[in-house]
Amino acid sequence: MTIQRRRLLRDGAFMAAAIGASRSAAVGQDIDPESPPWVHEQGAPVLSPPYGNPSPFEKSVIRRTRVASAIPSVASSLTPLQDLHGIITPGGLHYERHHAGVPAIDPALHRLIVHGLVERPLIFTVDDLLRFPSVSRTMFLECSGNSPLWKSVPEAWTVQITHGLLSCSEWTGVRVADILDQTGLRPNAKWALAEGADAAAMTRSIPIETLLSEAIIAYAQNGERLRPEQGYPIRLLLPGFEGNTNVKWLRRLKIGTDPWETREETSKYTDLLPGGKARQFAFVMEVKSVITAPSGGQSIATRGFQELRGLAWSGRGRVVRVEVSSDGGTTWQDAALQEPVLSKCLTRFRLPWRWDGQPQHLLSRATDETGAVQPTRDTLLAARGANSYYHYNAIHGWRIRRDGVLLSAA
Amino acid sequence: MTIQRRRLLRDGAFMAAAIGASRSAAVGQDIDPESPPWVHEQGAPVLSPPYGNPSPFEKSVIRRTRVASAIPSVASSLTPLQDLHGIITPGGLHYERHHAGVPAIDPALHRLIVHGLVERPLIFTVDDLLRFPSVSRTMFLECSGNSPLWKSVPEAWTVQITHGLLSCSEWTGVRVADILDQTGLRPNAKWALAEGADAAAMTRSIPIETLLSEAIIAYAQNGERLRPEQGYPIRLLLPGFEGNTNVKWLRRLKIGTDPWETREETSKYTDLLPGGKARQFAFVMEVKSVITAPSGGQSIATRGFQELRGLAWSGRGRVVRVEVSSDGGTTWQDAALQEPVLSKCLTRFRLPWRWDGQPQHLLSRATDETGAVQPTRDTLLAARGANSYYHYNAIHGWRIRRDGVLLSAA
Numbered sequence: 001m002t003i004q005r006r007r008l009l010r011d012g013a014f015m016a017a018a019i020g021a022s023r024s025a026a027v028g029q030d031i032d033p034e035s036p037p038w039v040h041e042q043g044a045p046v047l048s049p050p051y052g053n054p055s056p057f058e059k060s061v062i063r064r065t066r067v068a069s070a071i072p073s074v075a076s077s078l079t080p081l082q083d084l085h086g087i088i089t090p091g092g093l094h095y096e097r098h099h100a101g102v103p104a105i106d107p108a109l110h111r112l113i114v115h116g117l118v119e120r121p122l123i124f125t126v127d128d129l130l131r132f133p134s135v136s137r138t139m140f141l142e143c144s145g146n147s148p149l150w151k152s153v154p155e156a157w158t159v160q161i162t163h164g165l166l167s168c169s170e171w172t173g174v175r176v177a178d179i180l181d182q183t184g185l186r187p188n189a190k191w192a193l194a195e196g197a198d199a200a201a202m203t204r205s206i207p208i209e210t211l212l213s214e215a216i217i218a219y220a221q222n223g224e225r226l227r228p229e230q231g232y233p234i235r236l237l238l239p240g241f242e243g244n245t246n247v248k249w250l251r252r253l254k255i256g257t258d259p260w261e262t263r264e265e266t267s268k269y270t271d272l273l274p275g276g277k278a279r280q281f282a283f284v285m286e287v288k289s290v291i292t293a294p295s296g297g298q299s300i301a302t303r304g305f306q307e308l309r310g311l312a313w314s315g316r317g318r319v320v321r322v323e324v325s326s327d328g329g330t331t332w333q334d335a336a337l338q339e340p341v342l343s344k345c346l347t348r349f350r351l352p353w354r355w356d357g358q359p360q361h362l363l364s365r366a367t368d369e370t371g372a373v374q375p376t377r378d379t380l381l382a383a384r385g386a387n388s389y390y391h392y393n394a395i396h397g398w399r400i401r402r403d404g405v406l407l408s409a410a
Numbered sequence: 411m412t413i414q415r416r417r418l419l420r421d422g423a424f425m426a427a428a429i430g431a432s433r434s435a436a437v438g439q440d441i442d443p444e445s446p447p448w449v450h451e452q453g454a455p456v457l458s459p460p461y462g463n464p465s466p467f468e469k470s471v472i473r474r475t476r477v478a479s480a481i482p483s484v485a486s487s488l489t490p491l492q493d494l495h496g497i498i499t500p501g502g503l504h505y506e507r508h509h510a511g512v513p514a515i516d517p518a519l520h521r522l523i524v525h526g527l528v529e530r531p532l533i534f535t536v537d538d539l540l541r542f543p544s545v546s547r548t549m550f551l552e553c554s555g556n557s558p559l560w561k562s563v564p565e566a567w568t569v570q571i572t573h574g575l576l577s578c579s580e581w582t583g584v585r586v587a588d589i590l591d592q593t594g595l596r597p598n599a600k601w602a603l604a605e606g607a608d609a610a611a612m613t614r615s616i617p618i619e620t621l622l623s624e625a626i627i628a629y630a631q632n633g634e635r636l637r638p639e640q641g642y643p644i645r646l647l648l649p650g651f652e653g654n655t656n657v658k659w660l661r662r663l664k665i666g667t668d669p670w671e672t673r674e675e676t677s678k679y680t681d682l683l684p685g686g687k688a689r690q691f692a693f694v695m696e697v698k699s700v701i702t703a704p705s706g707g708q709s710i711a712t713r714g715f716q717e718l719r720g721l722a723w724s725g726r727g728r729v730v731r732v733e734v735s736s737d738g739g740t741t742w743q744d745a746a747l748q749e750p751v752l753s754k755c756l757t758r759f760r761l762p763w764r765w766d767g768q769p770q771h772l773l774s775r776a777t778d779e780t781g782a783v784q785p786t787r788d789t790l791l792a793a794r795g796a797n798s799y800y801h802y803n804a805i806h807g808w809r810i811r812r813d814g815v816l817l818s819a820a
Contacts (some may be wrong), residue, residue: 199453
């Protein structure tokens with residue numbers, strides 16, 4: 001513990017109540033700490049239920065939508081980052097983005113077809129894939145439509161709304177390189193079309209070198225088989241790439257020479273620049289961070305010590321530094337990064353902090369191993385204009401009002 | 411990919427079916443891979459439900475009991491290791507061991523009392539603990555009653571039954587050292603009594619140096635708040651220590667000079683040795699491993715390539731080596747370890763393998779960073795006799811019959 005942290009904690013001795021004279025005040029009228037009701041009654045039996053659930057007291061910790069969709073199967077839902085700790089997102093809270101809802105796929109009937117510019121077109125069952133050599137990797141997924149703050153920064157948006165199209169799991173599956181080793185590739189193979197088995201037939205063009213490097217066809221997520229909303233029974237995983245290239249319910253890889261210019265890479269998932277040109281195939285999610293606690297919509301109950309916590313990530317590799325400001329960017333302090341820091345994975349950062357009851361403006365700024373530093377909103381807008389919807393990675397934060405309420409602010 | 415692995419995979423080309431002449435045979439009569447039913451209908455909407463569940467096709471992947479308990483609140487349930495991948499155990503499948511069931515604790519009313527040989531006895535609310543500096547750690551928990559194979563090795567036991575009192579999560583909480591820094595410790599403080607808020611008032615004596623080193627009071631598990639079965643709202647975590655010292659529903663740490671000799675460290679959780687003496691306070695779970703796929707009760711459908719997979723762990727630090735034998739221990743081959751290999755955490759190991767249709771006897775043997783090697787059953791029994799119930803860590807495996815069925819075997 002650093003001296004500074006120790007001092008902050010000592011200052012925080014108010015955080016607990018002394019036992020003795022002040023005991024009844026400390027613990028309230030409602031409970032005797034030596035005899036809470038649950039020590040007097042037998043608890044629920046084992047296997048109630050065999051697949052367990054969160055505590056009923058956590059029922060507000062759920063995915064939510066930013067806006068109601070006219071077609072609920074063409075919509076997204078967001079991870080409650082403000083209520084999460086560490087880096088893993090439990091399967092039940094992983095963000096969703098569907099273009100035609102969640103198909104109910106029987107894994108025994110699902111097939112992966114690999115064809116096009118290959119030596120041997122092949123069809124794989126899920127059981128075929130399960131017998132292949134496997135690999136596990138903890139990595140983040142972020143929708144490129146996360147944090148659509150190009151035109152404005154609505155002050156009422158919570159971190160679930162501003163940054164919740166972001167989740168992180170331990171994924172397990174087959175290297176795509178091993179699959180393509182089975183099919184072989186023709187010399188002119190340059191791109192692959194990945195297609196999902198949903199009713200949108202979600203399709204994205206992927207460079208062949210991406211598939212041959214880190215790409216995985218995943219069948220497991222946080223130990224168990226994929227959740228339906230994340231592509232059960234199999235999905236593509238491209239570490240660091242924008243969410244929807246990680247095609248869910250994967251049913252086809254067609255190998256070709258050029259991108260297919262699908263809807264999802266022309267009209268959508270491109271960035272209209274000030275000059276009228278569009279950035280296309282901006283696959284990699286750039287370095288980014290956000291403070292999750294305290295965060296927008298919350299109210300700080302007490303002055304004094306609490307820990308600032310947040311998440312940082314980069315599609316280009318490891319996060320090497322996160323700085324935090326409480327004065328809107330005038331001064332910065334390095335946050336501690338939770339080890340192990342993994343490449344293309346969420347990184348939890350933390351900083352001892354105290355609220356003095358005065359207005360503050362909290363910000364976080366991440367740097368990745370390529371040296372890329374998260375830009376200010378002004379810098380990002382100067383470079384890319386305000387016509388974009390996707391790929392916003394500017395510094396974000398929260399203004400603390402005198403009454404302790406936090407509001408979203410760039 | 412090693413040459414050997416590449417050769418194995420090439421041999422395994424039967425794993426997928428060629429498209430074309432053999433297509434209908436390859437994909438069966440029941441489905442056209444180009445037009446499965448789910449591409450023709452809109453899928454389920456977003457947030458169905460807001461806290462998601464596994465696929466209905468995975469409904470057999472659940473916790474199970476080894477034997478029915480006369481009192482279902484005094485029982486354990488086991489993690490389905492045979493169905494899991496990577497190292498994370500999803501919260502809903504974490505093993506359970508309850509001595510008086512699962513209490514339904516209101517976190518707003520729960521208190522942690524720290525008293526005894528401290529300078530300042532204190533009472534902490536859960537909100538107090540949430541403001542403290544936090545730490546995350548991915549680590550295994552294993553009940554010391556896992557693999558009770560001292561007297562016999564029942565051949566029908568699956569890996570869920572032999573080794574399923576084992577799970578692994580990313581935990582987040584407060585360092586106990588930071589809590590004790592608040593209360594202070596008297597010079598003669600040597601042991602602490604940790605007590606749970608269940609109706610069994612589960613109590614264990616813990617050396618004070620353990621609490622001051624790596625111990626955590628956890629409030630989160632795999633990102634979200636603890637599951638009720640794992641101690642909601644707070645539990646003790648002692649990396650590498652036997653499961654029940656990681657006291658769930660933690661309500662009290664009493665600091666003293668000597669262990670309290672509670673039921674759970676005298677009549678239970680001790681090991682009766684051949685000479686009539688008992689090992690007591692054998693806290694650390696020793697180096698251990700098990701092959702999870704293929705494993706007991708399963709039947710290998712096809713000859714040829716498949717990957718052998720398993721888990722290794724040690725309460726003393728990192729696993730540095732896992733060897734696998736397919737001939738009952740005559741010859742051994744090094745398995746690959748999935749990075750990152752973390753201290754006191756599950757480590758996934760894998761080895762390319764092919765079944766030739768002949769009987770085989772699969773075994774795995776782990777070594778940890780202290781140089782400790784998992785013993786054979788004979789070695790373990792020679793040292794400790796057969797009167798024990800807890801702390802069995804011998805080499806275990808599976809005999810493959812000619813019909814492909816696997817049976818439990820030491």
